[in-house]
Amino acid sequence: MPVSEQIKPALRPYLAAAKTFASGAQTPRQFLERSLELFEWWEPRIGAFVCTGLPAARAAADKATERWRAGKPLSAIDGMPVGIKDIIETVDMPTEMGSPLFAGWRSEKDAANVRALREAGAVIVGKTVTTEFAASEPRGTRNPWNTAHTPGGSSSGSAASVAAGIASAALGTQVIGSTIRPASFCGCFGFKPSVNALNREGCHDYQSQSCTGILGASLEDTWQVAHEIVARIGGDAGTPGLQGPDVLPPAQKPRRLAVLETAGWEGATASGKEHFNEAIARLKSSGVEIRTRHNDDKVAALETVLLNAAELSHRCNGWETRWFLHCMVERDAGKLSRNILDRAQKYEDMTLADHRADLKERARVRAMHAELAGTCDASITLAAPGGAPEGIAFTGNPEFAVPASLLGVPALSLPLFEVGGMPLGLQLIGYFDRDADAFAFASWIFSLLARRR
């Protein structure tokens, strides 16, 4: 493939390709080789990876090839090329967390979810770029749709590598908007599960809203990765873990959807709103009832209480990571960004009593949202105010992703819209522990709206 050839970002779903593996028409190794060609072309342009393990990846793909040939794949994702956000531990590669304080640092173990992926046969291509400590300071990754634009963050490299077709799925994390936002900006599927649904042991974020997020090339791939993880390691210790079937739940038409116009909605781009309104019109004409703040008091009340979502989330996170940031400041403040130093400063005066009050308020908001389940199957909104903004010094506005983070509920970004040549996702927000339902409704909505794209 000549370097001069202009390659467009294109998702490369794995489960669809895997249908050809049993017959030998294609092999996981061949699938990986195409990934690596794309890596060669894209990586100098987008900088999605911190490091790679290509020989190990090829060896793993060969083993997967043998297993498929023998009709004994370890799982449906056996051989799938995946990326791992560099905030998540890997036994065979450093985990640098986007910080010079952890340059070359090795955990000497896999995170639980990485171990699960290996046991399912997934092929780990490399560690993907994260912002500093999965917070806001970006580390140079570019958007494959336009390399002058941010891919979003903090799962920057995970989203970019899936969008570029290098990986069919990549692990991210989300505590504010770190999976849904980059998924939207890069035009891949993004899944932030119910809080605690995927065991986070060995992921270096320390917050109660943190989730293992999945960036995927298809809904099918995304669900499958989540399922293969939970089947092997469960949810966070002591929790039941992601609930649902062992393949993508069948598409289900929602009876009623809530439209959430949360904080920042008035700042959404005109064309973003236009796409969204058109989507709503099509949902309505397909017989889906739409509830908004104008015709549903519960929606109105939820929107009002969610105005505080970002502030409350940041306060929770601020308290929960303060000890870690103190430790880093003491190690070497000169190796921390202005961004993170400001953050470390901001929540200095919080007390445990303050934090308990915040947790109580969060529980109240969560309970309000849970009540909506009585009337609406799910909520929809945009995944971001618009396409990825120009520049790579800022990962973009996370406001639209915050509500699901605060609520601890599943959210999906569906790559359905385009604004000025950049992707924009429709976001579906489900209910706690009902991640499978969220996929079922998302699947139906995606089919409907993708048809005339």
Add this chain to the structure above:
Amino acid sequence: MPVSEQIKPALRPYLAAAKTFASGAQTPRQFLERSLELFEWWEPRIGAFVCTGLPAARAAADKATERWRAGKPLSAIDGMPVGIKDIIETVDMPTEMGSPLFAGWRSEKDAANVRALREAGAVIVGKTVTTEFAASEPRGTRNPWNTAHTPGGSSSGSAASVAAGIASAALGTQVIGSTIRPASFCGCFGFKPSVNALNREGCHDYQSQSCTGILGASLEDTWQVAHEIVARIGGDAGTPGLQGPDVLPPAQKPRRLAVLETAGWEGATASGKEHFNEAIARLKSSGVEIRTRHNDDKVAALETVLLNAAELSHRCNGWETRWFLHCMVERDAGKLSRNILDRAQKYEDMTLADHRADLKERARVRAMHAELAGTCDASITLAAPGGAPEGIAFTGNPEFAVPASLLGVPALSLPLFEVGGMPLGLQLIGYFDRDADAFAFASWIFSLLARRR
């Protein structure tokens, strides 16, 4: 101090000593120097430490001395010499987890609870010996009461260092019996809090029953350490954390206590039972009503269901750590003990569905125990079947500590008895999130029973 001088194990409570700091009659540095003399004498005999940071400890004690002199201590434990179980991360010392697989390994950060201790002014003497991965393979620590005997495990070095007077408190962990058992064997106070009550981030155990345990030289010291930790880092992310006042809750006479004769009771030593029965007699004659399986159906039902406590706990732990052990086996099975290899094997066939069933059963048992709160203020039992057994190849029977671990409730071991020259603890078991009540009752009981020791 001549090496030939025979030193007896003696607890060195810090808060009592700190009363002299304001006047300058004694200083934290002087308190530490005595700790270090004791370290010099004891360490070759008991092997409680993996590594130490003595220059840093002296510097920290000097700073504490200045603060007390200025009337501005960082907290009530400012200057307290503490030990940190080597399964817990420290930024300035390796964290080896009792495993050659982590020889010299550095986390490059403090665990949350270690950071909290530093911010409260505690002086970290060193990392204390843990069994391999805080499981059952011992690493050579000896009991200061008789160096031919085990100190118990897995918080072996933490208990031994407190018993020897080197530290006034030490952090341990407990998931089966790792705090209560060594506290009992070494004759110090042991506190296993309600599950989630102290933030465990940076502690390398991955189980839903795991707790940060505290080995302390007095009830007052033990509570204070727990309080200073929670005030700075809270509970596990998203939980309210240890509830209670900022100094030891005042002693409170229980109206009614349940006596729990759980699995293994029939194997308790005759002299252990004798001490326990005498204690019950004294409680009764002091007007405390005693409920047993003979006069309380709820106690009888709870005892019956707790017969399965060890098996159920081990199954939960087995599932929850399987991914980690797989990872270690793949790194180098030759560096793992037979004990841990057997454990890794034992739960191979468990599925997520099995684990969910176990969690459900555990929740059922917990609910049964919670009901007992309607009639009994707390439960009492022995902390171990007897004194520490001879030999250091086995950390002793943990059976008596398992129920509180399974139940996720606070437990305290009170150094009240002696069996053949070895200490034995009375165990008090409280109710979830009511750790302060457990201390209040324990305090009253300890005062009553210690009087005629």
